[in-house]
Amino acid sequence: MKVPDLEPASSLDFIRTRIAEDLKANRNGGRVHTRFPPEPNGYLHIGHAKSICLNFGVAAENNGLCNLRFDDTNPIKETVEFEESIKKDVKWLGFDWDDRLFYASDYFEKLYEYGVHDGKAYVDSLSAEEIRDHRGTLTEPGRESPYRHRPVEENLQLFQRMREGEFEDGTHVLRAKIDMASPNINMRDPVLFRIMRASHYRQGRKWVIYPMYDYAHPISDALEGITHSLCTLEFEDHRPLYDWCLDNLPIPYRPEQIEFARLNLSYTVLSKRKLLTLVTEGHVKGWDDPRMPTLSGLRRRGYTPEAIRNFCESIGVAKRDAIVDVAQLEHAIRNDLNKRSPRVMAVLRPLRVVIENYPENETEQLDAVNNPEDATAGTRKVPFSRVLYIEQEDFRENPPKQFFRLAPGREVRLRYAYFITCKEVIKDASGNVVELRCTYDPATRGGDAPEGRSSPKATMHWVSAAHAVPAEVRLYDRLFNEERPDNDSSVNPGSLEVLSGCQVEPSLKTSNHGDRFQFERQGYFCVDPDSRPDALVFNRTVTLRDTWAKIEKNLKK
């Protein structure tokens, strides 16, 4: 009898499919070994998370390994600070490279040895501009350098002298001898090594020549026994060169490079260069500014590693250029936080409410559910008294049709407390509503409607004025107003709004940095590192879905 093949529950992306095929064909002896190879020249962002999840994920799924390798071949851009931030972020995301932390710079000696192997490369003494001139254009072939046919012996000597620091920066380079007429510009004798007197953050002044990415990368992969070298689409053109390096050097091993589309997100930028600019030009407060799509920014904003991983899984891996809607990222964090974050009441823009028929000096402790999504989260006590704060936007003197929160003469429920009715509106000299005089119904304690009475349409959050704790709340919005920001786009001026007179329930007094909460009816918030016990600071991670906002928006149309 024929045994049916067991198909995987969900479909595999093209890379996982390819790896499964390789495994089935017993290529690489059944091994899967990937690597995440960041250059330590900036902070990791959500786009890197996609690559990290792919590389570490694919390895884990196949009982394989994934290395962390720093591609530190350009000393003028790289720093320890960046390296440390990258390691921290990869760990935070939830991945572990165990003892497999590597550096391209540890392979410099090997890369040097392979340099002029077998006459496959030559020392060129043209200037940078001359090399550019000789390269040709997209439609015209390049021209060979007059130095292209130097004897192997001479190349060997010159290359050694390059290393020994006998030449000025930029006077010589080592080039691969491939094909100046290749329609693929990357194959027109690409530079392999350049002279650069720069202090390397790990190697110091040990080297004055540094290898180029195209040369260092395939060899690094080979030396580490990488089976699948996953990178982004812009390197597709480089694959022939990747393969050339491995084919023409005495390396007994052949990793396979596979390219996938990098992540783009609407309303933000994801290139290291642009992110660097935002930081250096002061448009944001640093790499970990909660508006930044960096992992450190998202972390400070209150995103969880789980949410980011789920997001990366949800967007898939393919080859077409795509711009993922930020709404998809927001969905991922809401989905995660909904299940795990304790609910709490916080009034962002307070409006004073006096309950006229409530005793002056009385305080009640009312029971509030910590998380309706999690029965084990239990309950807490929330103090109620005569003077309260509610949200300014929860009261309308002239409520539009579908507004069913508080208005003159109207009754609403205060969550876990009582039904209250608005009796009087008090305004200041310029006509602003500054206080509401209300009455409460003692029969509705806890917020339950007595038998036979229908419950109000609105339930609102509130805080007892005498017990509330003042706090600063930072509201974040999309970094850019344009869906696809370009180089001329400027940061959304409304991307950060700081609210200073907020009143939060007393249980928040003991919260710690990084703690996450749902402020009921408003969104998810976390305690910022700037927060102190006597000066609480919260960041809004993301708002709750707000159907009233949609209704109101449509009313205005």
Next chain:
RNA sequence: UGGGGCGUGGCCAAGUGGUAAGGCACAGGUCUUUGGAACCUGUAUUCGAAGGUUCGAAUCCUUCCGCCCCAGCCA
């Protein structure tokens, strides 16, 4: 008009000759002490276009159109 890729609903994305998964978003509805969550329902006669092969095509062939990447001694 050199080379390399890619085109499936508003945004992602499965599908690889047998009659268009799923998620996000959106629109209705149920429920609700968060206008939250959850749940239900709806949304591509059509897969960039046009021809062709076939009983049958998003999947095969041809032509065309559109988009992205490459001329760093960056990665």
